Amino acid sequence: MTDQTTRPLYDVARIRADFPILATQVRGKPLVYLDNAASSQKPRQVLDAERAVYETGYANVHRGVHYLSEKATQAYEAARETTRAWINAASTNEIVFTRGTTESINLVAHCWGRTNLKAGDEILITHLEHHSNIVPWQMIAETTGARLVVVPVDDRGEVDQEAFDRLIGSGRVKVMSVAHVSNALGTILPVRRMIEAAHAAGAIAVIDGAQALPHLAVDVQALDADFYAMSSHKAYGPTGFGVLYGKLPLLKAMPPWQGGGDMIETVTFEKTTYAEPPAKFEAGTPHIVGAIGFAAALDYIAGIGVGAIAAHEHDLTAYAHERLCEINRLKIIGEARDKAGVVSFTIDGIHPHDIGTILDQQGVAVRTGHHCTQPLMVRFGVPATARASFGMYNTRDEVDALVDGLRKVVKFMG
Template identity: 50%
Template sequence: MHGHPLIYLDNAATSQKPQVVIDALTQFYRCDNANVHRGIHELSNRASAAFEKTRERAARFINASHSDEIIFTRGTTESINLLANAWGNQTVKAGDVILLTEMEHHSNIVPWQLLARRTGAKLAFLPVNGDEGLLDLSRLEDSLTSNVRLLAFTHISNALGTINPLVELCEKARKRGILTFVDAAQSAGHRRLDVQELGCDFLALSGHKMCAPTGIGLLYGRLELLDDMEPWQGGGDMISSVDFHESTWNKVPHKFEAGTPNIADTIALHAAMDYLDAVGRDRIAQHDSEIGAYAFEELERLGKVRLFGPRNQRAGLVSFLLHNIHAHDVVTFADRQGVALRGGHHCTQPLMKKLGVSSTSRASFYFYNTTEEVDRLIEVLRGIQKFFGE
């Protein structure tokens, strides 16, 4: 990149794709391409089987008790919109509260704002304790009031690298009869997830952040909750029978998958999940934790830097500002040395406002990143400081 070896440190935005995933895509289009759930011919049967096998694979990936609890979507954003519509429209009433946290991505804020506008519900936010980026859990009990219908929060913050205490949050909500939604976009490809052990009611993830193609993700929901939900999009495949004036719905999960789905990318998601488990998600989590801590420490040693997120038990990403140098300048300079960073508000504008910044620079790692690459990042940042006379 610009005459330098590429160091890709923008994995929280999207990961690179392994050859097996690319092969799964081309193999499908070359040999197995047909529509699913429709044909009687062999090719369609083959496509349908591979598509539904991914559903089973995804259920195993997050240890859902049944593959019907997996609804395929375009990604986490669409999953949350599905939830806010299919669950929210019929459950949430005026005066009800959706409890979020101050560190949510726009995708876990705006769909709830739209729901609030439709229903007269309100949003409330668990506070973040400043640059350290931890949720103020002392406020949790008081925030879980009787009118809270859902606690929706991110597992790992894309802007801070905070790992939220998922089990504790889900347990406290459950004790009050409040449903929980977990945004696992940043965590699903980085650590083991067991929805039964975690005790969450809903969870969403995006394939493209975990080695799969863009445009495929999923929403997990407990079966009895999904059974009670109304569809959110109408069309083919989601119906049982259609009359001129009325229709009946297909069963879960097909009730929520109108139209021809993203078949090829779904099948490639299967390959990505196999790949990640071959690498080992525990190993990835360990690597994340080590490289995240190493980057945090090295940035601190560099000096003249403001660091965001917790010092300990952080995810594999660091968010920072060099004193008196804007994040966009840092990203432009790093890019010229082949280092791909992200600079901006990371789709967390309310959090940025709370922290009193307009943007930060972010280096986000995956299992293929090395401490040598972090050293190179630090060397480049030192050069930027020198250029700017800092």
């Protein structure tokens, strides 16, 4: 796996200098960007890598024998190898490029689910899931007659392990699909243990890694995940690009989802034969620059060290919990013992959208709403929360700016 070790010194000022957008002024105030769980900002190294492709090495890949096509193809496939090494997959054939985590999960649900699920089977998820890990499985359940089963969470926002053990042991679960990290609460799920339990029950394990990739070292072989879905834009890379890791025997056995160019071996009007994975699942012209930009983002993260980033973000999250508790009537939603870079909260008597609007006047960007986790909001009895989410470039001073802004919210709204 790519070296992701902790470096001795974490120089946040140097890191911030690599992100041009962080110099932005918002309504005359310095930008405080605390919406990283929605989408992270991009370092100059990623922007430069994308620009270089368009300026010096762009052409369609896999189809041409001319210089630019060969150059683009080499860079595109090098990005696949960078991704393979980053997550410690066994082969680049297990790395399928997609448009993001949503498409990756839909691909598994449609290509694996349609051919392997039947009436009476169960699909196990948790109450923490993003809509992208709920709706695709509902769609497949309606098609196949399978049933969606949900593991509850406790008041901390942690998975109820007794309930999980009972539900996974029903003998009917054929696929478990769970988040590695909750986008709404920051809870880190014990996915290694959950995967072991799923396999013991005869089920495959699908992991939504969208929120884990920028915060944690990911080793798919150590986890023994059957599928692992990721998005570039959560991890300082381009929007519209993602990855699905899948164990090769599973990918080989699955039918393709979309048909078109580059995913075929032969085509006649009578019959088409498909290419081997990953090409079988990559119909059409891909997001070439997205792949190369994503590889640049992974290289950038490696240069700092995932361990160093995780330690920095852990400090910010703990500090934010401490400071936010100073705010009158503020309640933190989700206080799991193992969290990654997210603090969600409400203030009694003030709607989260009003919180976000007033904070924006102070230059502070947070996310407000249900965070594509409506069932989780119902579980906690709130229509929405305000969410501050941290990245490698955030600082304690920015947490202080958030707290100062919230004091203004309380004063203004009464």
